[in-house]
């Protein structure tokens with residue numbers, strides 16, 4: 001019961017410290033490092049037991065040492081050198097045991113990624129989000145095969161380690177046995193010579209057995225103790241690690257104006273070539289800017305940089321009006337982000353109630369909630385949800401599933417609910433029907449009045465409302481201007497516009513009808 005209680009306490013405390021640490025990791029870079037995920041798996045698995053195990057190992061070490069001292073005293077009765085010889089005979093066993101625990105730990109570390117990968121196959125087989133493809137493409141046999149093969153390979157590796165552990169211990173065990181047998185024979189010989197009584201020999205036999213078992217426990221405890229210490233080493237290393245994207249020790253105050261300026265910004269994801277190159281852009285506060293460009297041009301990456309999920313490797317991002325501009329790196333990330341509302345392309349779908357999904361932990365302001373829900377189109381879909389805003393999402397918890405468009409309305413409400421001076425929408429209407437799209441854009445236009453707004457979209461019909469359109473290609477800004485100016489320029493934007501207009505049958509060129517939504521495509 002005590003062990004269970006202590007394990008509960010340790011689990012909560014250790015997990016909380018891990019979560020607090022995650023909160024300190026203000027950037028996203030760390031999450032893209034496989035070693036980080038290995039560490040998290042090892043730390044999470046060890047959290048409920050390592051602290052308790054280390055404590056009990058220390059106690060068992062102390063207990064064994066006290067026992068050894070007293071029983072060692074008995075062995076002294078047949079000669080001062082006897083305890084020394086017995087201990088010396090056990091030293092190789094202790095060292096081997098410790099080395100083997102060390103080997104076991106390093107194998108665990110080396111194979112954590114393999115273990116995560118094989119578990120991925122099992123998790124995928126049970127994952128609700130993958131269920132349709134698994135059934136349609138008959139994927140289960142592939143998943144089962146991969147899981148089984150990988151698990152067997154993993155087990156073979158670990159079995160190899162266990163076999164080596166066994167074989168490694170045998171010679172040392174044998175030596176310890178020979179030493180014990182030698183001492184026993186010596187005691188019998190002494191009895192025959194009349195130096196020791198029969199009673200003393202019996203005592204020595206008992207003491208020898210006890211010393212052997214104590215020394216064995218000692219070597220085991222030392223080996224296990226080292227393993228626990230390794231785990232703690234990893235735990236504190238994780239907690240103490242300085243993140244690459246860190247909050248400044250002494251942040252500068254937030255400037256009055258929130259103009260955003262990128263100066264020759266270059267950025268590449270860790271280990272990859274730059275995806276933003278020498279990009280310069282100035283967005284005065286209050287301006288609505290649409291960012292368009294090919295897939296992979298770097299639009300979402302630009303947004304991630306503006307939110308300081310990553311730091312540029314070259315150039316800088318400034319926030320503030322003339323004379324007060326501050327490098328984004330010198331602002332408190334939490335303070336800066338509190339000024340920004342964003343709908344990401346891959347937004348988070350929390351399996352909570354609709355209300356919780358909109359508030360995201362913020363206190364409820366009924367008026368604001370009503371406004372955000374109405375403007376995003378959420379209000380109109382509420383009657384179809386059984387408990388309105390209190391409807392639970394997620395069938396795994398007895399809730400409902402939302403359609404893609406319904407989700408998009410919900411996350412738009414989430415962004416509109418936040419009182420932000422900068423609004424960022426990355427493909428906010430990709431899943432919306434034309435009517436909802438028009439409504440969301442009307443709300444967006446109203447909300448962005450007086451606010452900075454950044455809209456990333458492929459739907460060119462909706463970008464005309466922006467004060468300015470920025471066209472990106474391969475991490476650079478290739479065109480920048482108003483809709484009319486860019487059409488007149490006859491460059492990339494004009495070409496994209498004509499392309500979408502043609503697909504809508506509105507005719508190419510400067511048609512005012514323009515493209516109203518996603519292009520239709522036909523299979524070859």
Ligand SMILES: Nc1ncnc2c1ncn2[C@@H]1O[C@H](COP(=O)(O)OP(=O)(O)OP(=O)(O)O)[C@@H](O)[C@H]1O
Nearest residue numbers: 032269272275293294295296297298299300301302
């Ligand atoms: N976390 C990441 N790690 C490595 N490369 C990434 C990562 N995220 C994006 N990339 C790469 O960066 C490039 C730019 O991606 P980004 O998502 O910014 O493009 P985008 O312009 O938003 O594209 P889309 O229109 O398809 O949304 C792509 O080549 C992509 O593969």
